[in-house]
Amino acid sequence: MKHTPLHDVHVELGARMAPFGGYDMPIQYEGIIAEHNSTRSSVTMFDTCHMGRFVWHGPSAADDLSRLLTQDAHALEEGRCRYGFILREDGGILDDQILYRLGLSEFMLVVNAGTRQKDFEWLVARKSGATIVRDITESLAKLDIQGPSSPAIMAGFLDRDVSAMRYFRFGRFEWEGVPAIVSRSGYTGEDGFELYLPSEKIVPAWRRFLDLGVKPAGLGARDTLRLEAGLPLYGHELSEEVSPVEAGMERYLRRNGLYIGAEAVRNKMETGVKTRLAGFKIAGRQSARNGNTAFSGDRNIGTVTSGSFGPTLGYAIGFAYMETEFLRSPGKFEIDVGRRRIDAEIAQPQFYRRSRNEAGNT
Amino acid sequence: MKPETLRYTKEHEWIGQDGAIWVVGITDYAQKQLGDITYVELPKPGKSFNAGESLAVIESVKVAGDIYAPAGGTVAESNAAVEKSPEIVNQDPYGRGWICKLSGVVSTELDKLMTADQYAVFTSGGRK
Numbered sequence: 136m137k138h139t140p141l142h143d144v145h146v147e148l149g150a151r152m153a154p155f156g157g158y159d160m161p162i163q164y165e166g167i168i169a170e171h172n173s174t175r176s177s178v179t180m181f182d183t184c185h186m187g188r189f190v191w192h193g194p195s196a197a198d199d200l201s202r203l204l205t206q207d208a209h210a211l212e213e214g215r216c217r218y219g220f221i222l223r224e225d226g227g228i229l230d231d232q233i234l235y236r237l238g239l240s241e242f243m244l245v246v247n248a249g250t251r252q253k254d255f256e257w258l259v260a261r262k263s264g265a266t267i268v269r270d271i272t273e274s275l276a277k278l279d280i281q282g283p284s285s286p287a288i289m290a291g292f293l294d295r296d297v298s299a300m301r302y303f304r305f306g307r308f309e310w311e312g313v314p315a316i317v318s319r320s321g322y323t324g325e326d327g328f329e330l331y332l333p334s335e336k337i338v339p340a341w342r343r344f345l346d347l348g349v350k351p352a353g354l355g356a357r358d359t360l361r362l363e364a365g366l367p368l369y370g371h372e373l374s375e376e377v378s379p380v381e382a383g384m385e386r387y388l389r390r391n392g393l394y395i396g397a398e399a400v401r402n403k404m405e406t407g408v409k410t411r412l413a414g415f416k417i418a419g420r421q422s423a424r425n426g427n428t429a430f431s432g433d434r435n436i437g438t439v440t441s442g443s444f445g446p447t448l449g450y451a452i453g454f455a456y457m458e459t460e461f462l463r464s465p466g467k468f469e470i471d472v473g474r475r476r477i478d479a480e481i482a483q484p485q486f487y488r489r490s491r492n493e494a495g496n497t
Numbered sequence: 498m499k500p501e502t503l504r505y506t507k508e509h510e511w512i513g514q515d516g517a518i519w520v521v522g523i524t525d526y527a528q529k530q531l532g533d534i535t536y537v538e539l540p541k542p543g544k545s546f547n548a549g550e551s552l553a554v555i556e557s558v559k560v561a562g563d564i565y566a567p568a569g570g571t572v573a574e575s576n577a578a579v580e581k582s583p584e585i586v587n588q589d590p591y592g593r594g595w596i597c598k599l600s601g602v603v604s605t606e607l608d609k610l611m612t613a614d615q616y617a618v619f620t621s622g623g624r625k
Binding site: 151162163166167169355419421422424443444446451473474 | 532533535536538551554556558559561583584
């Protein structure tokens with residue numbers, strides 16, 4: 136099992152650890168709901184060093200990335216980052232990722248932990264000879280600072296006001312003599328930042344954030360936060376078995392342009408798909424879980440991919456792949472959670488929406 | 498209830514006598530393992546259970562599980578407070594976080610269960 140550079144810090148803090156994506160990761164410190172609520176009401180930090188980071192160099196890097204990813208790397212301006220996918224020829228999702236444009240011919244691609252090796256091999260085998268790709272996951276650490284108080288915390292940390300930075304933009308700063316990349320982004324549905332620092336500086340940075348009053352939060356809260364915000368998780372909502380069309384993520388696909396999988400997803404958009412990802416809510420606190428079956432009467436109409444009690448909402452929510460037929464006029468349905476069925480109904484998956492009066496957000 | 502006076506199962510339930518009635522709950526060890534409890538499905542009063550049968554369902558943010566009857570009996574009362582505020586089970590598992598009360602428990606059935614000392618040994622390393 137791999138360790139992030141912050142592993143010993145988590146153990147020292149008494150975190151409950153568990154395997155995730157090949158790493159021994161903190162699931163919770165004081166408790167999932169307390170950490171979830173702190174993220175919604177003030178600010179928390181997450182060790183996200185487990186996520187993969189690849190840097191791309193070379194005059195053909197933008198060409199290669201525009202062919203290998205669903206984003207248009209040429210159109211991405213320096214100082215911006217954008218969400219997209221790595222697809223197979225048949226449209227199956229190899230991974231979801233965020234691409235940062237660091238310079239004219241320099242990019243950083245951030246991928247999931249469990250898919251990092253697979254992604255790297257896939258991309259390297261298909262890049263052009265002139266493009267250099269390096270896996271810098273071990274040398275460049277990552278920390279997410281999330282919550283409504285995160286702009287003030289980042290200002291305190293960097294000694295620079297970053298509140299004017301807009302969402303999916305990033306800046307380059309210096310912290311204690313080393314370069315730092317800070318993007319306004321995250322995976323919680325809150326305002327927040329993702330910080331990249333050389334690995335040898337991540338423990339002092341973590342301690343500095345603790346001094347600034349930031350509480351640590353684990354992967355348990357990260358999961359309930361992203362679920363309330365309607366954000367998919369690779370391995371649950373996204374996999375090689377589905378394309379972005381089944382996943383309802385067409386808005387992240389380029390209309391034009393040739394990238395691997397483009398033809399397959401355009402065909403699917405034209406002909407339609409049999410199942411689609413949908414959000415659901417449950418009238419009570421009982422949760423449906425990954426793998427539970429959805430029923431309309433005796434008819435199997437779908438499969439749950441994620442489900443949890445929503446701490447901010449006070450009721451249980453989730454994602455499920457549902458028959459497109461059923462979604463045309465969605466009514467109430469039932470989910471078999473084991474010994475019984477519980478009542479559910481289709482809902483917009485963005486169950487939680489933060490108030491957006493902060494200056495930096497659009 | 499005083500933890501040292503209770504009897505314990507390998508599935509981390511406790512049972513203790515309160516006059517003619519027996520109170521059932523989950524242990525402090527169990528609530529810590531579960532993490533934040535978000536849902537409890539209580540048994541209906543009047544329903545009878547054999548020892549080892551599923552008495553109630555308990556869920557935390559991460560997992561769902563059963564609470565098994567530590568001994569046979571009939572449900573005299575269920576704790577409606579934990580249905581409304583499941584976090585009580587985390588806060589006070591031997592007190593306000595009790596699950597249900599059973600009548601008609603045959604006290605010799607409890608001889609098979611662990612004492613507090615035995616349970617402490619069990620949770621400190623006897624577990625697989």
